[in-house]
Amino acid sequence: MLEKSLQQLRKSGRRILVPYVMAGSDPDWLSLVDLVIESGADAVEIGIPFSDPSMDGPVIQRAGELALARGVTPFSVLSELRTRSFSVPIVVMTYYNLFHHMGIERAVTELRQAGVDGVIIPDLPLEEGANWRAMAKSQGLETVQLVSPVTSLERVDEILAVAEGFVYGVGSMSVTGERAELAETATAIATRIRPRTTLPLLIGIGISNGDQAAAVVEAGADGVVVGSALLRRVLEGQTPSELSYFVSEIRAALDEA
Amino acid sequence: MTSVMGNPDATGRFGEFGGRFVPESLMPAVIELDSAFREAWSDPLFRAEYTATLENYAGRPTRLYLAERLSEYLGAEIWLKREDLAHTGSHKINNVIGQALLARRMGKSRLIAETGAGQHGVATATAAALFGLEAKVYMGEVDVARQSLNVFRMRLLGAEVEAVTSGSRTLKDAVNEAMRSWVAALGDTHYCIGSVMGPHPYPWMVREFQRVIGDEARSQYEAATGSTPDWVVACVGGGSNAAGTFAGFVDTPARLVGVEPAGGAAVGHGIGGIVHGMQSFFLQDEFGQINEAASISAGLDYPGVGPEHAHLHAIGRARYDQVNDDQVLEAVQLLARTEGIVCALESAHAIAWLVEHKQELLSSSIVVTLSGRGDKDVETIAQRLGFLEGEEHA
Ligand SMILES: Cc1ncc(COP(=O)(O)O)c(C=O)c1O
Numbered sequence: 001m002l003e004k005s006l007q008q009l010r011k012s013g014r015r016i017l018v019p020y021v022m023a024g025s026d027p028d029w030l031s032l033v034d035l036v037i038e039s040g041a042d043a044v045e046i047g048i049p050f051s052d053p054s055m056d057g058p059v060i061q062r063a064g065e066l067a068l069a070r071g072v073t074p075f076s077v078l079s080e081l082r083t084r085s086f087s088v089p090i091v092v093m094t095y096y097n098l099f100h101h102m103g104i105e106r107a108v109t110e111l112r113q114a115g116v117d118g119v120i121i122p123d124l125p126l127e128e129g130a131n132w133r134a135m136a137k138s139q140g141l142e143t144v145q146l147v148s149p150v151t152s153l154e155r156v157d158e159i160l161a162v163a164e165g166f167v168y169g170v171g172s173m174s175v176t177g178e179r180a181e182l183a184e185t186a187t188a189i190a191t192r193i194r195p196r197t198t199l200p201l202l203i204g205i206g207i208s209n210g211d212q213a214a215a216v217v218e219a220g221a222d223g224v225v226v227g228s229a230l231l232r233r234v235l236e237g238q239t240p241s242e243l244s245y246f247v248s249e250i251r252a253a254l255d256e257a
Numbered sequence: 258m259t260s261v262m263g264n265p266d267a268t269g270r271f272g273e274f275g276g277r278f279v280p281e282s283l284m285p286a287v288i289e290l291d292s293a294f295r296e297a298w299s300d301p302l303f304r305a306e307y308t309a310t311l312e313n314y315a316g317r318p319t320r321l322y323l324a325e326r327l328s329e330y331l332g333a334e335i336w337l338k339r340e341d342l343a344h345t346g347s348h349k350i351n352n353v354i355g356q357a358l359l360a361r362r363m364g365k366s367r368l369i370a371e372t373g374a375g376q377h378g379v380a381t382a383t384a385a386a387l388f389g390l391e392a393k394v395y396m397g398e399v400d401v402a403r404q405s406l407n408v409f410r411m412r413l414l415g416a417e418v419e420a421v422t423s424g425s426r427t428l429k430d431a432v433n434e435a436m437r438s439w440v441a442a443l444g445d446t447h448y449c450i451g452s453v454m455g456p457h458p459y460p461w462m463v464r465e466f467q468r469v470i471g472d473e474a475r476s477q478y479e480a481a482t483g484s485t486p487d488w489v490v491a492c493v494g495g496g497s498n499a500a501g502t503f504a505g506f507v508d509t510p511a512r513l514v515g516v517e518p519a520g521g522a523a524v525g526h527g528i529g530g531i532v533h534g535m536q537s538f539f540l541q542d543e544f545g546q547i548n549e550a551a552s553i554s555a556g557l558d559y560p561g562v563g564p565e566h567a568h569l570h571a572i573g574r575a576r577y578d579q580v581n582d583d584q585v586l587e588a589v590q591l592l593a594r595t596e597g598i599v600c601a602l603e604s605a606h607a608i609a610w611l612v613e614h615k616q617e618l619l620s621s622s623i624v625v626t627l628s629g630r631g632d633k634d635v636e637t638i639a640q641r642l643g644f645l646e647g648e649e650h651a
Contacts, residue, residue: 051547052433052532055280055440074544075544095532097531097547101528101544122280123278124278125277125278125279125281126284128278145281146280151281151284159281173441174437175441
């Protein structure tokens with residue numbers, strides 16, 4: 001569902017926008033999911049908060065801490081998701097321990113029952129993920145793989161061989177967070193990976209505005225994931241219309257690129 | 258099959274534990290480190306420099322000391338492996354000298370490290386000064402306040418100390434922050450992990466850099482008695498002094514005991530999990546969120562344990578028991594008064610275990626690793642004893 005849906009967009013020439021929302025950072029977080037979809041999201045990445053988010057910078061850490069302080073659990077997130085259906089694919093991002101703890105069979109089942117189409121598990125690299133990928137695949141849950149600016153081309157190809165959904169190109173050698181200037185690695189990785197895969201290629205980590213999004217699609221990516229730049233605005237208490245404006249601006253920049 | 262405490266397989270597994278659960282951005286760095294360590298560790302020149310530095314600079318070999326008055330008190334023969342006498346006051350220096358030499362060999366000019374009590378941070382700052390490297394140490398804000406003297410020591414040695422304000426603001430968060438900063442600095446920076454934890458090759462590499470404790474103790478014990486001890490005991494936080502000690506005795510009949518703090522017993526109370534790059538035991542809530550550890554000794558305040566200990570536990574080769582803070586305070590005083598040694602609160606866990614198991618140990622011979630000296634803890638001990646006395650009189 002995730003891959004199919006994004007491939008269709010790709011073939012129709014539409015650039016792909018995937019905003020990131022932290023589940024439960026505020027009681028009304030599902031409205032934020034609706035808002036980003038209405039503002040032009042093609043899929044939504046939903047974070048399940050974890051106590052030790054070692055790949056996240058201050059903004060996403062803070063959003064996760066707020067959610068945990070509110071008593072949010074993986075099950076509470078999934079049961080909230082179960083009550084809803086969305087017009088675009090849903091991709092859950094979290095750390096592997098939460099799924100390991102549930103047991104991978106149960107985790108995959110729960111995710112599917114909640115209507116989740118794909119997962120991003122940043123601390124589950126190629127070598128450690130075979131059991132998870134097999135279990136997920138057997139139930140139609142797509143596991144997105146990440147490639148980084150320092151991944152060798154040989155390794156890139158090994159990763160691409162098991163990739164599903166889309167390829168997540170890590171745009172910056174850093175944890176999640178906004179950047180005033182686009183990292184050189186963000187365009188470089190798009191150019192480097194593009195000829196090696198026909199999967200949708202999205203760049204994330206550090207993409208902070210429309211110009212930066214446009215630059216990476218011009219370098220060969222199919223779209224972007226935008227996390228901290230959106231969540232910072234959410235944490236600052238920006239109004240729905242301000243948030244909608246921010247997402248629409250990136251949408252417009254992608255459409256014009 | 259690899260032998261017990263031999264080299265792990267290529268994926269860094271000790272049985273089902275260990276592995277390499279890191280983001281793709283770090284993967285090339287840990288793979289590079291693995292091959293650099295393999296090469297260095299089989300290079301006699303590297304080994305010679307490591308050994309010479311430990312001897313000339315860090316004061317090795319440390320003594321294996323027959324603690325006669327403590328032995329008399331316990332009715333058993335107690336041999337203390339005196340890591341408290343190593344430079345900087347704990348076993349942490351062994352690992353750090355190894356990693357600093359390796360970092361230099363890999364062309365890195367900068368070390369980063371996490372620290373809880375500050376002992377590993379001080380050791381890292383020391384090695385950085387010795388080899389002319391830069392050092393930055395991540396320390397939870399809570400620990401910065403608890404261990405202000407060690408913060409100053411690190412700064413005096415030229416290291417930068419960053420107070421970590423995320424999560425629970427203790428050691429586990431310092432590990433997270435060190436990993437986060439490493440991603441952005443892979444070119445010139447080596448992450449010098451302080452215990453037998455983290456992604457492969459760290460648990461194995463740190464054990465190898467600490468096995469000097471066990472190897473020395475084994476031959477010192479043999480030289481003194483012509484035999485091997487009945488028991489080998491060490492405290493376990495992440496588990497590096499214990500792993501280094503056990504490595505020297507694992508192929509003898511000695512019974513191996515790791516002593517965890519009751520408030521941070523990852524083997525005793527933890528469940529299987531995957532955090533900080535490794536599959537092991539962790540204190541967790543019912544959903545898999547990591548809980549904080551709570552122990553009187555900041556150096557054992559870690560909610561996880563090295564994966565090789567999880568394995569030694571699973572196969573029954575080592576036993577893991579717990580002691581509580583009150584027993585530890587008693588043990589510090591016992592060792593001080595019988596032997597004139599003020600040991601670290603971490604190390605006192607091992608002594609407290611001897612006291613608790615006195616009956617079981619009668620007439621046996623025991624090697625105990627005294628992982629560090631207690632200067633850093635004197636203030637905490639004073640406060641706690643004052644508090645206990647105050648309660649008694651209330
Ligand atoms: C004196 C001393 N002993 C033990 C430890 C615990 O570490 P490990 O379990 O890795 O030996 C520490 C850690 O700070 C320490 O300072």
